[in-house]
Amino acid sequence: MFTIGDFAQYGRVSARMLRHYDAIGLLRPARTDPVTGYRFYEAAQLARLNRIIALKDLGFSLQQVGAILAEEVSVPELRGMLRLRQAELSAALTAAGARLAQVEARLRTIESEGRMSADDVVVKPTGTVLLAELSGTAASYGPEDIGPVITPLYAELCRLLETAGVTPAGPGLAYYEDAPEPGEGSGRMADEHDSKDAIVVHAGMVITEEALAKAGATPAATAGATTGGTSGLGFTIVTLPGLAAAATVVHHGPMSRILPTAQNLAHWIDDNGYRSAGYARELYLECPPDQEKWVTEIQEPVVRA
The missing domain is CATH 3.20.80.10 (Regulatory factor, effector binding domain)
Incomplete structure (x- = not known):
């Protein structure tokens, strides 16, 4: 078994986050010492932790994550969800890059006004x-x-x-x-769109x-x-x-x-x-x-x- 600190290190999360997941019933420790209250985790629990983090990255709330995990999301299903999110983020990044290029172009335009020989x-x-x-x-x-x-x-x-x-x-x-x-040549009326x-x-x-x-x-x-x-x-x-x-x-x-x-x-x-x-x-x-x-x-x- 792992202490909460070691388990947090392997899962690349904070111990505070693991305590929160325990409090809301999302990821319970494998064992809690009745005297000291120390939490201990098993290596097998890393799979559930990975799914929690992946679903959070997809934009789901912790309450939604719990409901999804209760239905036992399969690896192929989770892979498909992550790939969809990957495509969405990639598209957003491309759009942001295009907007940044236009902002830079406008800035250069302002800075270069009147400089052409x-x-x-x-x-x-x-x-x-x-x-x-x-x-x-x-x-x-x-x-x-x-x-x-x-x-x-x-x-x-x-x-x-x-x-x-x-x-x-x-x-x-x-x-x-x-x-x-x-509408030109098509016989249809133009609309506001x-x-x-x-x-x-x-x-x-x-x-x-x-x-x-x-x-x-x-x-x-x-x-x-x-x-x-x-x-x-x-x-x-x-x-x-x-x-x-x-x-x-x-x-x-x-x-x-x-x-x-x-x-x-x-x-x-x-x-x-x-x-x-x-x-x-x-x-x-x-x-x-x-x-x-x-x-x-x-x-x-x-x-x-």
């Missing part, structure tokens, strides 16, 4: 490109909504290109447009007609308009027209921290007699595994104000 921005035309792309809808244009949509799109697009034997001829290029109004801020996310990779021909696909898009057709390979082929004038700036680091760069670009556009003519495009120049080393050119279409 005019030399950082270049106004230039961009060329027409042939893209293989996939698209999806994000709840808003915010990085916190764009990221979870565009990341899996690119992962799937790269997989499809590799499967088809189509080698990209250039970097990734993402562009955006407003999603259709709720429909989002008016939804954005269509286009995740594209620059390709060539020669590469498509080798893969047995024929581009159905026509230069001069954002049109496209199904490739038969799981992705869409699009001819994306160039921009007559784009205010461009290079962003270094992950896209979750793009906000300071984008807002500094907005300041430059306003200060230099331009106005935005649409959503900015993102040309992913370098995308190594370490996102801190990413290099992205932001291309915002502009016209003279």
Whole structure:
């Protein structure tokens, strides 16, 4: 048998907690000395202690824990409950990490206001490109909504290109447009739960007609308009027209921290007699595994104000 101190050490709990469990009938000692009142425990009782702690970690009250143990929860059942709790905690941790990244981005935005040099921005035309792309809808244009949509799109697009034997001829290029109004083209009435801020996310990779021909696909898009057709390979082929004038700036680091760069670009556009003519495009120049080393050119279409 173990003294209460030794048993607490093996169970990684406090002796005070064991006394409380004894008082409420959740875990009685194997023997209590009638003279000294000292509590003694058996090694077999560690199994019950482990279940108590596990159920507490799942969020159950001690009263609920007692009721569950009275039904003799099996090891597979307890394992399943713990795995569910593990998934919930993991999701909460991921969400908290995303919120933290956005707070840090806003802080950098505030700290960097007005620091961008005019030399950082270049106004230039961009060329027409042939893209293989996939698209999806994000709840808003915010990085916190764009990221979870565009990341899996690119992962799937790269997989499809590799499967088809189509080698990209250039970097990734993402562009955006407003999603259709709720109910548009569907014949249904919009309700208050429909989002008016939804954005269509286009995740594209620059390709060539020669590469498509080798893969047995024929581009159905026509230069001069954002049109496209199904490739038969799981992705869409699009001819994306160039921009007559784009205010461009290079962003270094992950896209979750793009906000300071984008807002500094907005300041430059306003200060230099331009106005935005649409959503900015993102040309992913370098995308190594370490996102801190990413290099992205932001291309915002502009016209003279």
